[in-house]
Amino acid sequence: xxxxxxxxxxxxxxxxxxxxxxxxxxxxxxxxxxxxxxxxxxxxxxxxxxxxxxxxxxxxxxxxxxxxxxxxxxxxxxxxxxxxxxxxxxxxxxxxxxxxxxxxxxxxxxxxx
Numbered sequence: 001x002x003x004x005x006x007x008x009x010x011x012x013x014x015x016x017x018x019x020x021x022x023x024x025x026x027x028x029x030x031x032x033x034x035x036x037x038x039x040x041x042x043x044x045x046x047x048x049x050x051x052x053x054x055x056x057x058x059x060x061x062x063x064x065x066x067x068x069x070x071x072x073x074x075x076x077x078x079x080x081x082x083x084x085x086x087x088x089x090x091x092x093x094x095x096x097x098x099x100x101x102x103x104x105x106x107x108x109x110x111x112x113x
Contacts, residue, residue, distance in 0.1 A: 008044035016048040016097035028056035055105040
């Protein structure tokens with residue numbers, strides 16, 4: 001992880017914002033598309049799309065575990081909690097990136113470096 005300050009332009013901020021919000025509906029797909037297309041063009045978009053992709057993969061794993069736990073009934077409680085967690089933190093990330101800030105999700109597996 002680098003400590004250099006990245007100053008995004010307005011287009012990068014908008015794309016990052018849509019990438020984070022897109023995760024609420026389309027899971028990891030928007031982040032994957034942006035990361036693959038823009039990772040070499042913008043350091044800010046590469047960082048934020050990778051962060052969104054890692055978070056959405058984490059949420060997908062959590063949903064799968066909650067789905068399995070439906071068999072012992074706790075999954076019925078966990079599925080909406082994971083969904084709400086995803087929506088809330090995607091909105092927080094979108095607000096942060098719309099201001100040009102770098103956002104880091106809490107409780108996120110950093111699988112893609």
